[in-house]
Amino acid sequence: MSDELLAEHFEAHRGHLRAVAYRMLGSTAEAEDAVQEAWLRLSRAGGEGVGNLGGWLTTVVGRVCLDMLRSRRRRGEEPLSEVEQAPDAADPEKDALLADSVGVALLVVLETLEPAERLAFVLHDMFAVPFDEIAPIVDRTPAAARQLASRARRRVQGAPLSPPEPDLALQRQVVGAFLAAARRGDFDALVAVLDPDVVSRSDIRDFPVRRGAAEVARGALVSATLTGEAALALVDGRVAIVYGRNTPDYRVLLFAVTPAARIREINVHFSPAVEVLPLP
Known part of the structure; x- marks a missing residue:
């Protein structure tokens, strides 16, 4: 595939990749870095043998974001806010509403999740990526990836999306x-x-x-x-x-x-x- 055609195909997916990376990282600058890294890896690979380019790029961005989140933890960077422990109960209707919510308050709550939990939750609940595709990104089985997303979902549901505020x-x-x-x-x-x-x-x-x-x-x-x-x-x-x-x-x-x-x-x-x- 020519470089020009490869770049054209990549640009068709850029908006989706930025959305994934922003929800993973909560930072526009770091999201752009993750998308750029995905382009560099694609340009090196040349696109040969990639049947589902969108899925391949989403996987690459997911791995890049996971590495960046883990690097944050190693550097000891603080999350944006503290939240309470989540209850064990789950509500399917609440799940659906949660998956559609991408406000600043949700991003603050996502900062409290472990990197693998955040990736599983964002990719599955917000972008409908199957657990079979999430599993190799987090080095887990599909069943374990499902558990990560479930645990993250319970924590997000149990945390106040907006802390108690004065009137x-x-x-x-x-x-x-x-x-x-x-x-x-x-x-x-x-x-x-x-x-x-x-x-x-x-x-x-x-x-x-x-x-x-x-x-x-x-x-x-x-x-x-x-x-x-x-x-x-x-x-x-x-x-x-x-x-x-x-x-x-x-x-x-x-x-x-x-x-x-x-x-x-x-x-x-x-x-x-x-x-x-x-x-x-």
Whole structure:
């Protein structure tokens, strides 16, 4: 197969591969890296003897993502959030709804799964990949791969997709104060609305994790000078800040607000596939 034809066939699958990789990794940058690695492996192989190119590429991306997730664990990187232990019961109707949900909150929960569990759950429940094809990726039998997906499903169902939050009026007040202070460049006002132990994270690789009110406030001031217009919106049932919609700089900031009207956590998601609603 010529290089031009091979590239054309690959591009036909790129969107699907990016979707798989993003749900596996929760990072647009790492998802692009995984897709690019799949292309490199395909170009080296030349496509000869590949009967089902889509399945072959999905398998390659799955293996690449699994390696990246395991590398994260070895480096001791922290998940985005902590969740509670899942119950043992399973609900088929809930399974179907869960498989269609790809919001930011679900990505946060997926971060708590073991790499092999996450791969089995994402490939089977979200992309209908048979366990016979998942098994060799995770070096398990099909029955064991099914158990991985089942265990992951129970954990996801038992974890709150959105942690308990104060009412929307309080969220709006606190997040609005944060945005107003960032726009004014008011460092003291930013610190005042942040919990002393606040943590700020992002789904972009190499984006620094910031801890403490002063460090997070300084980061917010830098970010405010690099982005376009921002607005409050409702994302996953929480008040969020949306920057640069329909631009390359698109990002969503999700906040965890304490009952004491302080921000305890900020998660920055770049180009997330979420529904953004106007505030009621």
